[in-house]
Amino acid sequence: MTSLPHLLVLLLALTTTPLFASERMQSLLSSEQAPAGVVFEIVEGDENALEWAMPQVAEYVRQLRARFPGIGIAVVTHGSEQFALERRYRDEYATVHQLVRSLTEDENVPVHVCGTHASWYDVTPEDFPDYVDVSAAGPAQINDYRQLGWVLIKVEEPE
Secondary structure (H helix, E strand, C coil): CCCHHHHHHHHHHHHCCCEEEEHHHHHHHHCCCCEEEEEEECCCCCCCCCHHHHHHHHHHHHHHHHHHCCCCCCCEEHHHHHHCHHHCCCCCCCCHHHHHHHHHHCCCEEEEEEEEHCCCEEEEEECCCCCCCCCHHHHHHHHHHHHHHCEECCCCCCC
């Protein structure tokens, strides 16, 4: 038999642990009421990850805005994949750059990278284009959104 403290810990874990994108998106889209906002987290060890992640996020943005037109949405990328957004990779990752630019300029969805992680590789805020926001720290940026009541969705590579 499970004790009340164990149930409370389990309940707390379930309500504070972010769900992965596909199941969380389905839950959000079937909700009666929009959350305060949605922040998508991308953190991968693969420099090419934004090639699958950004199209996925763009589709989620389309779905969320169709269901909840005024909802706030942001993206935080803070793994090795963030380096694909450097200016010098604009041609190599042209589709990714086009998607990010479209999200920020046309959809009013800020895309943040982690300045701390970038600094470990001598990459400065100036190395990113103007349509990419360099936050001091990606995890802190996510926490700021969560403090505003935004829902965190971790973006995973589709199987």
